[in-house]
Amino acid sequence: MLLSICLRGLLLLLVGKHAYSQEQCLKGSVNTCDDCIKSGPGCAWCTDLNFTKTGEQETVRCNTVIELKDKGCKGIKDPMNKLKKIEDKPLTDGVKPVQIQPQNIELNLRPGKPYTFQLEFKQAEGYPVDLYYLMDLSYSMKDDLENVKNLGIVLLEELKRITGNARIGFGSFVDKTLLPFTDTNEAKLQRPCPDKNVACQPAFGFQHVLSLTSDGNKFKEMVAKQDISGNLDPPEGSLDAIMQAAVCVDEIGWGNSTRLLVVATDDGFHMAGDGKLAAILEPNQETCQLVNQKYSKSNIWDYPSVGQIARKLEEKNIQPIFAVTKNMESVYTELSKLIPKSAVGVLSADSNNVVKIIVEAYNKLSSKVIMAHDSVPNSISVKFRSNCVGGEKLTDSGICENVNIKQKVVFDVTVTAEKCMENQTFFIGPLGFNEKLRVTVSTQCKCECDDPREDHPHCKNNGKVVCGSCKCNTGFLGQNCECELGKKNEETLRAQCRKDNATLECEGKGECVCGRCQCHLTQGNSQYYGEFCQCDDEHCEQSNSKQCAGHGRCRCGKCDCFDGYEGTACDCPKSDEACKKDGTVCYGRGKCVCNECQCQRSYRPLFCKECPTCQRPCEQSGSCVECLAFGSGPLEKNCSASCTHLTVNVVDKLLKSDCRAKDKEGCWMSFTMTEQEGFDKYTVNVLKTIECPEGPNIAAIVGGSLAGVALIGLLILLTVKACLYASDLKEWRRFEKDRKQERFAGSNPLFKDATTTVQNPVFSGDS
Template sequence: MHRAVSLQILLLLLCGGHVHSEDECIKASVATCDACIKSGPGCVWCQDLNFTKRGELEAVRCDTKSEILKRGCPVSMIIDPDSTLHKIRDKPLSVGKTPVQIQPQEIRLELRPGQPYTFDFTFKRADGYPVDLYYLMDLSYSMNDDLKNVKNLGIGLLNSLKRITGYARIGFGSFVDKTLLPFTDTNEEKLQKPCPREETECEPAFGYKHVLSLTDDGKNFEEMVSQQRISGNLDTPEGSLDAIMQAVTCVNKIGWGNSTRLLVLATDAGFHMAGDGKLAGILEPNQEACQLDDKNMYIKSNLWDYPSVGQIARKLEEQNIQPIFAVTETVADVYRELSKLIPKSEVGVLSNDSSNVVNLIVEAYNKLSSNIIVTHDNLPEDIAVTYKDCGGQKEHSDKGTCNNVNIGKEVTFSVTVKALKCIDEKTFNIGPLGFNEKLTVRVKTRCECECDNELNDKHKHCNKQGSVVCGTCSCNSGFLGQRCECSLGQKDEAALKAQCRKDNSTECEGRGDCECGVCKCHLTEAGNSYYGPHCECDDEHCEKYQNKLCGGNGDCKCGECKCKDGFEGAACHCKKSKDGCITTSGSECHGRGKCMCNQCICERGYKGPKCGSCPSCSLPCQKFGSCIECLGFGSGPFQKNCTGSCVNISHTIEEKLPKSDCRVKDHEGCWMSFTMTEQDGFDKYNVKILKTRECPEGPNVAAIVGGSLAGVALIGLLILLLIKALIYVKDLKEWKRFEKEQQRRKWADGENPLFQKATTTVANPTFTGDS
């Protein structure tokens, strides 16, 4: 089944058709068919009059085809513009004086934005296609022996090329380096003769000189080259890139024709590149322009810096010139690295005196011409192109390749073009590198609906106050609403306008007009439409990464990036991967966070690369005390439903514990000891419970009573002793005070001199003395 489907898709591609997979339609508050079609390649519009209910937003007409069909829209009422191809020039492949090697030659694509369209591009190498070869030689002194052989090169090289192509032309140019220190000795005598003293023939120092334009006269080539003399400079690297830039940009001077264009660079040294000119005080960058004087000398050699490798690669591709680097063994690796940066280039190793140069050029030409690379030039913004190799196996974003293509063999490439958004007509070219023939591709987008409109301005569906356009009402002047049911100046206009305010804010967020309680949104600065029930959304203000909206890896929808498959992040800035979030147990972030951009974003205070620890967290010993009592000892408040109440705990009963993380009392007052090890997730633990509890002994009544009575008696005795002691102390103080007062009475033993005893005695006559 899968193979059959794959075969059908492959047949569609080979036939120039397209594969349209239904993408999701980002639902937005779009009120027109055109706005719906612009929302995405998966969006379709239902123009059925009765599809929406009275008062329902017209935006429900816009959705994926499957959803629209589910809601009851007839297939004939669905608007879904499709991408199409129109061939403008489609001459058959042919040979002859003006061969046709590509087919088609010009097409027009009408594309639904976001919907890729695939077509076939065919190429066939024509037998006898002309070749232009420009020989660019290093004339520094180390190339003296090579120049002698090159002087006899012309006729042999032309004959070799003509045996392959039937028609060939050759030209010649030479170079050394900039005539400034530190590249060349600027002493006047040395500028005139930079060669060693013993050398009798020497060319004054120069940068680049065009000697002979392309010609099919081999003798003329040999005559002109034979007049060349060796020159010289100071440092080892030469001004090769300066010379290549002039040979490429001076198209008329060189005489490049409608042919396979080859540029042979023969040298035994490396090359200076952009930035090296600063050593000589040259600050102006290379301007990529032809600057030859009347004598065909490069006049900006000492004013412009050397070009960069990127500039050289771009100009070679623009002019369809294929370089062959004929270099000595000592610098072959340098030019092999350079060749990797320049499409359609080859490196050949020269013998010490360049005697093998003809064979080298022929071999390099055969390699270049048998390897076909198809690519585009100056791709417009908002258009994407991908290629499949001629075998249909690999897909590339910048080129399609086909190797070992013999003359007369026809090869086909699959080319897929996609417009990223609605655009005006734009043009670009596709073609094989090294050939002038190009396919012109004109691209325009289908962003407008072609509906069965009923232009009667008194249509019954619109309350006889408007006409029908794509299933919706276009109201006459003075009327508003989904069915033109509102007229300007209605008494409840204030209430209708209130419906256009989100949370009592500005009407339609200041981005639209409120009509009959519905926001009709304005266009953004970029020409797109705001959308949403209150025009709160646009697709231009999402996060950027590397100055690209949504990192170039997603679509901006209502201020949020909707990432393409394989990307994630707020700006779709990273490839989706979970390798850095998976723990040794196979869980993601230990179940305590989310994996984003291959990193864990932890929750609830957890930290670490994979949310493995929580520095601020402590073991919830007391929280799980009732579960421990019920699981370990079958008692407590959870004993009736122990398993259901303690689902987050896995436990074992242990005779001994090497350590005890927790010590908690149960409802009987006994101490329970256990350890807790956290599992993945939140509040999940492995618990080891000590088999025995520590419970307090029962009370001793006799001891308590006896102890209590003895205590009371002891306290009473102590109180009596204390009172006795206080009384004794008080009496002792009184006695001492009395003794002190007695000692102070010294006059008690003396007699008062003023005192006289009584002198009268009275006797009772009746007293007899008897008692």
């Protein structure tokens, strides 16, 4: 083990040295040593008096150690991280065991520079165990209750055999006593069980029955007095009960021990939001509310969320064991994934295997060590690496599995302070144990230089030397305090502090000192920088409530991402796996940003493969297809140079032909065009056979023309004849109509007969 630790230490040293050699100083316009070391972990400050040239900004004093040495600097200020152990007791067993080492440290860190220290853990032999048995007393658990009544002595004996020191307690739960969770009929509230012959207690939410005790007979006595109860819907108020069992530390009697919470149930659970069904709108407040051993806010507060439960169990170092029936195993397995240091066991039909479940779960939980930290400010990050198999990578929590009692586990803890801040304290420790390492973090944001207190000749005796540069007395300005206010060149010097002839000097964020901007502090107590104080490192895009998502540094309003991250807020792991398809990234038609294709032109995600609005250049490609496939056409002499965007294959058969184009003879070429990776590149399959139109039939054309002329003449004659006949017929019919409408009687008076008859009046005709 010692050899392993030494090797790991050597590896860390080598890695650290390599990382240091690769550090960069990404600075803005800095004026002092304090500004420089705040700029980044790779920045150092040169304190040599004559390091800067005349008129040169003090910024040049701030650079990497290597760069400063290369420029001949002798005095370099490069504050390093420091660790001070306040309490460092060795790991021991016994009445007051020590299971983590060290116990209290102080870290003085350079902003942005990680510091790694070792934290050791060894579970003490005989470490006490507190087990609180939380049982579902809904009516379906009637048979299980009878077995639990005889559980206490056996369970205590098993736990004492393992640890030598164990206590056990008991609590029970059903559900909120409101509709639709419980029948609110007064008689039903007093006796919710469906079987009238069964002893039944009134409906309730959660009740604490027995505080933790080492007396198994007391457990048996108190549990024997418990009766079954009932409710309406299948899900129970499990989360209400778990929350109260966790936060009521004094009432339950939790001690400095391994804390186990056994939850025995045969159904699912209500969670936050379900209370609205009963008009309960007030969220769970995560505080102990036991009155006369019962949960008094059951019908006032909503159920807690799973997140609240997970956070509170971790805070109180309680490890839950869900003893559930087979049909609920998958539900509680998913719940267990959200709660660190938890286990799931399957109950038999009457819970007679519960002791076995608890012992197996305890052994499983004890063999898994999870090192984690409590909440820290956004400006502090904590990572873990263990000496266990699979624990070599830096993660948010260190995990070691299959750890035996008295086996020492070593964790490398890396702490990074991203910016200057006041002292911050947090705790690190193994989940499920009360012992924690107290870590107090302070930051090194000021240079400590051994400077004379009197005015210095280097500053023309008009100022003092501070870390190599001059701090001028009132009324004097300049690199060496050579400028005196009130001189004629003051306006010229001030103009040099205005960007693009602006009216504000140093953009209102600094003072113009002898023609150069000396920048103010920002509201966050960092420094404006840049030639005109135009930059600051506090206004970058945020993600997950963190500037640059915690995966980069803010540089002049833009995120400078760490290796492995990208995006405007450094919120995307650098990867192109989700952008790959058929071995290409976005088919060469877009960029992979945040592991998603950002397509160009009119191509569509996910992979920029298809463009519904794009047209294949069939006609435009006809000349290239002709010269590449058949060696002819207008591009015949310049084919290879003009048609590099096409790859042409001549085939005997095409399954489909989506393009047609004419060659120089007017024949049709049939081909398909398949777009290649990138833009405007195609693979073309050309049908070997060209379709040419047949020549004209002269005889048919002439014969057909004469016949057509004769036919047209005949049609014209028939048409004229028909028109004349129709006109005559129309006149005849009108004449006949007029005759029928005559109004004269007898003959027409206008008509005169051609023969005249004269009669002799003398002659009467008588003889």
